[in-house]
Amino acid sequence: MAVLVVADNDNAHLRDTTHKTVTAALALSSDVDVLVLGQGADAVAAAAGKIDGVRKVILAESADLGHGIAEAICDTIVGLAGGYDAVLVPATSAGKNFAPRVAARLDASPISDVIEVVSSDTFVRPIYAGNALETVQTADKTKVLTVRPTAFKAAGEGGSAAVEKVAGASASKTRFQSEEMVKSDRPELTAAKIVVSGGRAMGSAEEFQKVIEPLADKLGAAVGASRAAVDAGYAPNDYQVGQTGKVVAPALYIAIGISGAIQHLAGMKDSKVIVAINKDADAPIFQVADYGIVGDYKTVVPELMAALG
């Protein structure tokens, strides 16, 4: 069987979520191709060719692909799918946007957020905000999976797969208008080694920026937030860690003023080390934290800044 991995990229850079998805793909088959979709994405295709275990790289380009338009992505993938037994997509916002479309076109039942490959037709995925794990078996001719990157190790780089170009599709009923990307020198949330997250206890967007961001910068960390903090407008949705936001698994996760709702825990409980700072000693976050400090963040965070030197 052959597997097609769809690369996660921004036309200029290949994200390591792709390497992680390749690892999942190699558990299915040794014939793994990577599809790079974009515009002016030659560098991305070249980078994808270096991933260990990749047989070949397919590069499809069009303006709509460069903007990540789902209809164009779907048409391009469906055009290639005949040669594959499975299509694997990193479970990012971009991946989730088009993978189910591809499945519907192939009349397949998509399997979302795979965290373990049991065999070539059997997969484990979290349901109910990660409170249960479902093992499912599929008989679909072409399997369509999104893969949770944090559950797989990144494949190494040492390969030299060739790049083949194919025509990229366009969308007729959807037009890109604009985008506004958050400019930040901080590491990307899902790839960061350290994440500092703030919760509703911050009380305002100003306080969130004053407390959470300097600590994150001191640690070279990414900034996260609970859904409660996002709902209250203290932090952008892009920061949201949890079932309805991003799933992270850094080496160190610091939760500040976060009570630990089920939906938040689902997004961070696979972190290696969890630190919780909360003034409520009974907050559920302490049940998953390796180290807890019961205290007001207003005094603990400045002390922490000082202790870090």
Added chain:
Amino acid sequence: MKVLVPVKRVIDYNVKARVKPDQSGVDLANVKMSMNPFCEIAVEEAVRLKEKGVATEVVIVSIGPAQAQETIRTALAMGGDRGILIQSDTDVEPLAVAKLLAAVAKEEGADVVLMGKQAIDGDNNAVGQMLSTLLDWPQATFASKVEIGGGKAVVTREVDGGLQVLEVDLPAVITADLRLNEPRYASLPNIMKAKKKEIAAKTTADYGVDVAPRLKVLKVSEPAKRSAGVKVENAAELVTKLKTEAGVL
């Protein structure tokens, strides 16, 4: 302009799901059930479109057990005009849900399907995208702002690393993200009024859709538990432990 809003009855947002001891699934007996939070946001947006005079009718549809009627009533109390319950006592997978919704959207002549991006039980985040492709309509998922006019929708979407604005031709499928709006609480008079609104009773067979599951659930298990660690006295002790004991700094 007619808006179709699919809603799902799921375990309440604040209830922790528990796995059945025989690993056959999640125990939903005597558990509080509510409307999926993302569906609530979609209903709210549709009702606001009606209040602004953009939408003329808001039709609520749900696929689920008889009790899903309560979920439809909740949406009608928020301002939906009428409901459709496609009764099914077994779990329907996203692909079959999308096929049923495609049939309803065509039958109703909907101009927009506005729905939640994800249900918090299966966590698939799939139906909107699948529905869009089955209907060959454009999609705008994870919406945080929707403006409709002139046969088009301009949708601001939550994407990795920021926001994207797309213009799509109608009819289209739009899926709601968290920040699209804050759903209202239904007032008592509106709850009373909703009791008189029509809910059409249908079955999956009425739409000629094969709802047999494609995926075989081999087991549902409990994830590995994380045990609570230690409480430390102060920040200095924390930093020491992170450096020496945990080795993460």
